[in-house]
Amino acid sequence: MSPHSLQTGMEFDGYRLEEKLHTGGMAALWLVTDLRQRHIGKPGLENGVPPLIMKVPLLYSTDDPTAIVAFEVEQMIMPKLKGPHVPRYFGSGDFDAQPYIVMEQIAGESLRSRFEHAPLPVSEVVSIGIKVANALQDLHRQHVIHLDIKPSNIMFRDGLAVLIDFGLSRHDRLPDLLDEEFRLPMGTGPYISPEQVLGVRNEPRSDLFSLGVLLYHLATGERPFGHPTSVSGLKKRLYRDPVPPRSHRPDLPGWLQEIILRCLEVEPAARFDTAAQLAFLLQHPDQLTLTARAEKSQQDGYLSVIKRRLKASGIEPVAQHSVSEQLAKAPIIVAALDLTRGSESLAENLRNITRRMLQTEPGARLACLTIRKVSRIGMDESLIQQGENIHVKQLVDLKHWARPLNMSSDKITFHVLEASDPATAIIEYAHNNDVDHIIIGSRGTSALRRYLGSVSAQVVAEASCTVTVVKSSDK
Numbered sequence: 001m002s003p004h005s006l007q008t009g010m011e012f013d014g015y016r017l018e019e020k021l022h023t024g025g026m027a028a029l030w031l032v033t034d035l036r037q038r039h040i041g042k043p044g045l046e047n048g049v050p051p052l053i054m055k056v057p058l059l060y061s062t063d064d065p066t067a068i069v070a071f072e073v074e075q076m077i078m079p080k081l082k083g084p085h086v087p088r089y090f091g092s093g094d095f096d097a098q099p100y101i102v103m104e105q106i107a108g109e110s111l112r113s114r115f116e117h118a119p120l121p122v123s124e125v126v127s128i129g130i131k132v133a134n135a136l137q138d139l140h141r142q143h144v145i146h147l148d149i150k151p152s153n154i155m156f157r158d159g160l161a162v163l164i165d166f167g168l169s170r171h172d173r174l175p176d177l178l179d180e181e182f183r184l185p186m187g188t189g190p191y192i193s194p195e196q197v198l199g200v201r202n203e204p205r206s207d208l209f210s211l212g213v214l215l216y217h218l219a220t221g222e223r224p225f226g227h228p229t230s231v232s233g234l235k236k237r238l239y240r241d242p243v244p245p246r247s248h249r250p251d252l253p254g255w256l257q258e259i260i261l262r263c264l265e266v267e268p269a270a271r272f273d274t275a276a277q278l279a280f281l282l283q284h285p286d287q288l289t290l291t292a293r294a295e296k297s298q299q300d301g302y303l304s305v306i307k308r309r310l311k312a313s314g315i316e317p318v319a320q321h322s323v324s325e326q327l328a329k330a331p332i333i334v335a336a337l338d339l340t341r342g343s344e345s346l347a348e349n350l351r352n353i354t355r356r357m358l359q360t361e362p363g364a365r366l367a368c369l370t371i372r373k374v375s376r377i378g379m380d381e382s383l384i385q386q387g388e389n390i391h392v393k394q395l396v397d398l399k400h401w402a403r404p405l406n407m408s409s410d411k412i413t414f415h416v417l418e419a420s421d422p423a424t425a426i427i428e429y430a431h432n433n434d435v436d437h438i439i440i441g442s443r444g445t446s447a448l449r450r451y452l453g454s455v456s457a458q459v460v461a462e463a464s465c466t467v468t469v470v471k472s473s474d475k
Helices: 065-080 122-141 177-181 205-220 231-238 254-263 275-283 302-313 344-360 390-405 422-432 446-462
Strands: 015-023 027-034 052-057 089-093 100-104 154-157 160-163 332-337 365-373 412-419 437-442 466-471
Touching: 015 052, 052 065, 065 089, 065 100, 065 177, 065 390, 065 412, 122 154, 122 160, 122 205, 122 254, 122 275, 177 412, 177 422, 205 254, 205 275, 231 302, 254 275, 332 344, 332 390, 332 422, 344 390, 344 437, 344 466, 365 390, 365 422, 390 412, 412 422, 422 437, 422 446, 437 446, 446 466
Parallel strands: 332 365, 332 437, 365 412, 437 466
Antiparallel strands: 015 027, 027 052, 052 100, 089 100, 154 160
């Protein structure tokens, strides 16, 4: 089935497409019917299944690989989530047939519609803040940091906030594919936290910063940091404090300004410790200790900004650790493959060596990696060749190669890196992700050996971890 030819009435995997509800930049949403009634007998669904929507990535409208990886992230995280603050997950399809996620439809509008009426009454701003903070606390308890809190990703149901779209999220106990493959800031310009700008994705208080941006906008009708579209624009929040909310709206209570500005502190440690603490103080402002933030009437002076800018220029991204640091770190093994040019014999030898190594390291995580070689000059024709998204095809090939290993889904990841220099890309991936061992193939004949052999030789020479080179048994 061609994944970009979905039509109303089509049936696959026991679902029927009823109506296309929305098409965004990276995915389409369809109202679907579960023809197999897989909900029967499931706890919490005794009274029937809710309306279902299917999220389908738009693989042929963008050449941005982050869209594909973000969809993989959401497929990994959503089955782990539960509770009233997230959509109920029902199933998903892989890229080798039709990629999708089926979840319950959350009726109503997102928080985005309320921004058209900002500034809102203080009571409504506070009510929204409490609901979103409670939802974030529940999410954080499940080892997930959302990392893309914005108006369109917040819905409301039965008086509770429901968080959606986990494509940029990080799960404490799952591999962070986005961090492993990309180095640019991940988030939405107006709401991204300072530490996210620096590439840090393991800080739960990043979500509190984003909530602070929302509260500021709802309370004043203005965005505290505008709508930056460049990395340099995003970095301004590392040193330029926002205009105090009461400068836009003098009737705003000092305690609410205190809360908003505390959420927007550059250093996570200066914000609230948890979303639960924030929710409590929004409900009980009399328990809040007021500081100079509450009465602040203008931005910090020039000298303060210069000092912060000098400090920010020397900031390096901190080493990332699991939010649950008590978890033992498992070794990371990389299997570097070139399935587009390699022989079946080489692929089989790589798999056998990988299997043996995993048997000696039962706690290890395997990262299957291939390079999509791209040109730095001119148009890259990788998006569609003969009707196929090449990034997706290589991803599917990796999964087919690894299937005989029979690994648990939380122990194996798949990465298609885009680079003009395959060896350098492998070496940088290993360095950035603290890889312990690389297994790489080397072809055995003539020009092919010279081509891939040079890659493996460079990896052996320059990688800081152990490297095992596997050769083809073809004669």
